[in-house]
Amino acid sequence: MKPGKIIALSKSDAHTFNKYNCEKISLLQGLGVDGDAHLGKTVKHRSRISKDPLQPNLRQVHLIHSELFDELAEKNFFVAPGDMGENITTQGIDLLNLPRHAILKIGASAAIQITGLRNPCSQLESIKKGLMNAVLDQDEHGNLIRKAGIMGIVLQGGDVFVGDEILIHLPDHPFEKLENV
Numbered sequence: 001m002k003p004g005k006i007i008a009l010s011k012s013d014a015h016t017f018n019k020y021n022c023e024k025i026s027l028l029q030g031l032g033v034d035g036d037a038h039l040g041k042t043v044k045h046r047s048r049i050s051k052d053p054l055q056p057n058l059r060q061v062h063l064i065h066s067e068l069f070d071e072l073a074e075k076n077f078f079v080a081p082g083d084m085g086e087n088i089t090t091q092g093i094d095l096l097n098l099p100r101h102a103i104l105k106i107g108a109s110a111a112i113q114i115t116g117l118r119n120p121c122s123q124l125e126s127i128k129k130g131l132m133n134a135v136l137d138q139d140e141h142g143n144l145i146r147k148a149g150i151m152g153i154v155l156q157g158g159d160v161f162v163g164d165e166i167l168i169h170l171p172d173h174p175f176e177k178l179e180n181v
Helices: 066-073 122-126
Strands: 004-011 020-022 024-028 061-065 088-091 103-106 110-117 136-138 144-146 150-156 158-161 165-169
Touching: 004 024, 004 158, 024 150, 061 066, 066 088, 110 158
Parallel strands: 061 088
Antiparallel strands: 004 020, 004 088, 004 165, 024 158, 061 150, 103 110, 103 165, 110 150, 136 144
């Protein structure tokens, strides 16, 4: 597969919906993004903590493809990197069609394993009314398509920078389709 690249990095140490942009983030093995509110071995999303605070954190890193921003702009939704809570904004990778367990090698040493799709939430409406519906679609069979990015866990830590190349390593067949996590 053709490599992609990082066009933006974002994090926030508070449980705010959007994150602030930075030139570098540090990925910590088994934990997530250093300095981000979702860092940890167990789940950190408030809605999931109330269900089971000891469940593993499969949402350590949130990635969105920048091509989504172009698609949204055509519908008059102007979104910038970090606005939708992602940590890594990519370019040139069809993130939504990667299989579960694919590994993204980033920069000199970091590796993220894809765990699933991000389920868009109503907080998107705080950016602009209608945005949540704009990141949902249906395939030809009427199945829901979630476009709000993918989630992953940090397999190997390291510093990643804006402009870093992203190499994709696919798991063995049969591929597992991404489901929301």
